[in-house]
Amino acid sequence: MKKIIIATIALSAITFTGCNKWLDVKPQAQTTKDELFSTQKGFRDALTGAYIHLKSNNTYGAAMMWSNIEYMARNWDVVSATNTGITGLANGVYTDATARGWLDNTYADMYKVVADVNSILEKIDVNKSVFTDNNYALIKGEALALRAFSHFDAIRLYGPMPDNPGTAAILPYVKEVSHDIILPVPYAEFTQAILADLDAAEALLKDTDPITKYSIAELNPGSNSSTPSVVDNYYLYRQIRMNYYAVLALKARVYLWLAPLNTANKANASKYAQMVIDAKDRLGMPTFRLGRESDRVAGDNTMSPEHLMALSIYTLDNIANSSFGEQGSLVRNDFNVQDGFYYLNNLFPVAERTSDIRWKEMWAYKTSAGNTSYVMYKKFIQRANAPIQQVPLLRLSEMYLILTECATTKEAAEGYYRIYCAQKGIPFVNGFNANNWETDRKNKMIREYVREFYAEGQTFFTYKRFNVVALPANWTATYYTGSVGRYIVPKPDREINYHNN
Template sequence: MNKIIYIVSIVVLLGTSSCEKWLDVRPDEEVLVDDALKDRKGFVTVLSGVYGSLASPQLYGRNLEYGLMDAMAGYWKIPTTNQYYELYKFDYKTVRSQDTLQAIWSGLYNGIRQCNLILDRVDEINGDPYYGLVKGEALGLRAFLHLEAFKLFGPVVKVKGLQTQSLPYYKAAVKVPQKFLSSSEFLQAVEADLQEARTYLESDPIISAGREADGNGANVQIYNSLLDRRGVRMNYYAVLALLARTSQWKGDMGEASVRAQDLIVKLGVSKAIRLMENNELENNYINKDIHFSKENIFGLYVNNISSLSRPYFERGMGTNKTSLEPDYTYFLDEIYEYNTGSSLDLRLILWTINTGYFGKYIIPSTVLNSKDDPKDHYYEVQLINLPEMYFMVAEDYLDKNLETSIEYINTVRTARKLPNLVYTGSLTKDDVKEYLIDEVRREYIGEGYLFTFLKRLYNPIYRSSGNIAPSESNFTFPIPDDEMIYNTTN
């Protein structure tokens, strides 16, 4: 019988700090899956490969964070020479555009296949004390990746409804094309995976130890990565947040809001994940957590984020092809400094958002070269954060109680040192909706979130050259030709 050859990233488990354990990643190695998936160590190795693949520049190391998605959302100046220019103009037909979108599609579905390789065989370690963590993470990641694909390549639910054909959902590693499901069926499959993941993660160490703790203990002989820094792994709270996201993408804002509020309450009790406090960000020291990683419900370590991002943001490092400069003057300054914004905004200050420069991903050389300064937060990119839950509730209350909606927005504004918005009886739903959208635009620069947020709302896309009216063709990435040709299940 032929053995399956599978590529995974192996995490070197050396050193004493969590940074070393997580970030010192060797080159990809070939692993015989038939040999690897025999004990917990093998499953954890392949699971680490899923996270490693997500950190690639094709996915959350660039394109789905600060790169393509934020270029399309209008944050950056994109000249004709820039690699994202055609996609910025919503031209999905050029070879370069198709190659970029194919890489995203393949990357997401390759990650799904990795999860399925684990799930197809994980019951073989049912007696292992950490079986639940392995299975729960794999189920949660499979759901997350499918939902990410849906957000990009799926139809605009607000226009098409839930019965329109969407994408295939893969629940096994066999390379057999799966039927394209309706949006309703697809999101039900996401929901089912998340509900099952929730049961396996109910005893997640993150609940008692927090997102940054190493639960291995001081005298542990064999390092178990499952127990270290649960905030950068699929975890119990991430599953709850994804359930809220799934409701939101179904168009059920009431259910999404209930789920988001439940998570906010749970975190208020456990304190495992919390909003940053102003004094943590105002103190004058070089190694402050400008990524607000304590707020990440689900983050991802990208060990080479510095080298990946420098050609895009560091002065003198970029080229006409790569440089991404904030489209600031007379555009982004309108949300950061004027109207509902403020020049005191900690994001504006700490992320150095101005004409010609964006400093969120630049690691100071004094920190980068220091052996003593903890720098885990510099390597963490955000996949789901706590403010998203507050915004979710605020969106639901647009149709119920505008004053309550503003209160949830103000909770995030307070954490960013912005003055509270004031409720008056003359405010309309559209007024408060604009408050919410402005806050989302301020919060998620460099995070790849805004474009699909606007897609879900079917809202105009803001550009310095003028707002672009929403359209299904602009908001829906075309499914790659190979998938449409070779998947003949429909």
């Protein structure tokens, strides 16, 4: 049986010498690990390696953001039926060899991030003396949270339906650097391990993360003349790291996923979502705000003021143009054609198009020969005078949707949703349908997740969480058909070694 070997970026770059070293008493890989983790810089470099793996094409640099997983949600048209991999993903036929290979690679790269952070967590406590200031707490807290983040998306994609997970062992929750095959554990044990890591990360970051004190502008040199003198440059740009508020937001997301098994989890989801919304800087100003029309006008189509965690991709302009631009393959073809396709014609009703900032100037026909019937999406295409090369992984807007979904009364739900709608340009005059407000809320929440997080990999997870079989009638239900077989993606058949040397 073949094995996939997972290697850490920081360690795989080390060049090994000739065969005469094989009689060394201590394995060379162990020596290099000890050297790497003998300094604070070594721990920082290893954590950087984990973030680099998050940006791989198999994870959040493409497949888990705007590419494969968006085909799985039918958010892109299949332009060529001869591309069996894309067709397989779009139809939920994961037995196609190409599609299966892509999904296996995503699984492996998710666990590469886990291997990276486990190498840190293995050494960080015994080498605590090498750290200065708050670096120990920051690095350990981020490592724990990244481990939880990667495992959570693994179970969202490859795990069971959240409303009926069963008791069988499903996936491994990997907490150690090991050459041994890590055995899978049941859903309940797996999800409790996620929450335990997040609880520990929250405790470590609560009183040490600079983002709990300074504003985003202050922590981004050049964006504000009043940037304070920070002890260590490593403390800057916290909104593109797994910071304290990102941990809280991830806890809100996890608890919402677990809500079908325990209604108390909705209260926990609301609690953590509200903590993020209530975040204030040292001057008492909100740390984050919802994106709005002025951001779009300024060219900030990803609404960066609401990014709770993001990846900095300095080549995003080139990537976006090649993926979404004139020659890009990620397209829609239902712009002004009333063909029943749910997204462009029904997802944004005509009455909302003049005000909704997720619609206005976000879509445009291609103009090059042979492509004029296709529409490009402009969320990640950068404007020359205002490049913001960040890919959001957690956003403030999700916290408002969580509060809306978890509210126990119609009035409370409408209160949260109205705040959200006011910033996004969504008409919401009469509230939720009084005759069946909970069903109306559910349908609106599904729609908002699609509209808000289009090309961010969240649509498929939203459909799976709600176990969507068919879209609401006004979206044309025949366009998308969900099933358990579509939602439970098969994990690799091959064994995986979760080690990093």
